[in-house]
Amino acid sequence: MQIRHALVSAAVAAVAAPAVLLSAAPALAVTAPASQAQSKPTVAQLEKAVADAKKAYDEAYAAERASYHRFRNDDFPSRPKVDAADAEAKAAATAKDVADKALAGAKAALAALPATATEAEKAAAQKAVTGAETAATAAATANSAADAKKQAAFKALAEERIAESRKHDGLHTDLKKALAAKNAAEKALADAKAAAASGGDKKDGASDGKTDSKKDGKTDGKSAGQAGAGASAAKGEPSAAPSARPTKAAATGSAPSQAAAGSTSGQGAASVSLAQTGSSSPLPQITLAGGAAVALGAGTVFAVRRRKADSAA
Incomplete structure (x- = not known):
């Protein structure tokens, strides 16, 4: 059980x-x-989104252009250091050339002494050679140091250029994204305004149709009454006194207009209910x-x- x-x-x-x-x-x-x-979202919210997107785009564009001009003009912190190191290296190379020529001249003078040269002349020539060798050695050392400093400055500048190039690539990508976001926001706002405008036009058309139908119905009724009265007067027949009760023709004449109005309002109500409920x-x-x-x-x-x-x- x-x-x-x-x-x-x-x-x-x-x-x-x-x-x-x-x-x-x-x-x-x-x-x-x-x-x-x-x-x-509302139209006001979309307008704010468009303003924010434009601001972001302007900032991204300014950053991308600044990076581009910095790279094109070689405007980096290491640029002055490179220029100074390059000038110093050129001066050191010139000094080394002068010292090397002086040493070569001292050695040539020592070798050109005649056999009848005194010991003092030989000692003076040897001393000149020794001094020239010391100066040439110092110039060579200074030249090597200047070259190393110049290479270090150029290396730092190259690293800054590479970093700026990578930064510019990222800024360019951000600029594209900002542009796409701005275009999307502007399109959404335009679509919302178009939808609002089309909705207003439909409401205006529906109200105009109802007003015109009412006006036409009233005008037709008045015209029919006036035509009947004119016909009676032409035949010489006395016109009937107005009655408070509606005539059969008036009742039958108003029924189609009411039915039409009901069908129109029914269609409007159906469209409104469909727009409100949506799809089941x-x-x-x-x-x-x-x-x-x-x-x-x-x-x-x-x-x-x-x-x-x-x-x-």
């Missing part, structure tokens, strides 16, 4: 579940578009789940009856 009651309860729940799910479907269909409408996208899934629940309930009922028949046999 307990198993039978449990199976019957499961069957009832399976049959009732689709009705509950289908009744909840409209609420789900109405809730989703409302949340989407709330998350949609979860309905197919809920229907499938309901069908599965019905199948499960039917199987359960069949199993209960089969078990009852077996127990009776």
Whole structure:
């Protein structure tokens, strides 16, 4: 008995579940578009986004141009040091050449002494050679030091150029991203304004149509009354006194206009309700789940009856 009651309860729940799910479907269909409408940005927010995007683009453009001109003009901290080291190296090379020539001249003078030269003349020539050798050695050392300083300055300048080149590549990439963001923000703002303008035009057209239909209906009624009165006066017949009750023609004449107005308003209401509720996208899934629940309930009922028949046999 307990198993039978449990199976019957499961069957009832399976049959009732689709009705509950289908009744909840409209609420789900109405809730989703409302949340989407709330998350949609306003025109003021889009205008602020455009202003921020333009500001970011201007900053990125200024940074990229500054880096480009710095690299093109070779405007780096090591540039003055390179110029000074280069001038010092040139001066050291000139001094070395002078010292080397002086040494060569001293040695030539010593070698050119005649055999009849006195010891004093020989000593003076030897002393000149020794002094020239010392000066040449010092000039060579200074020249080597100047060359090393110049190479170090050029190396520092080359490292700064490489770093600036890499920085410029990154700034150029940032500039492209900023431009893309600015274009996207401007497009979003333009689309929002176009959508708002088209919505206003539709509302204006609907209101104009209703006003024109009302005016046309009133004008036609007045024209028909005046025409009837004119015809009676032409025949010499007295015109009937105005009655408070509407005539049959007036009643029948107003019915189509009311029906037309009702159909127009019905179409407007239908369009408004469709725009507010949106698409009931979860309905197919809920229907499938309901069908599965019905199948499960039917199987359960069949199993209960089969078990009852077996127990009776």
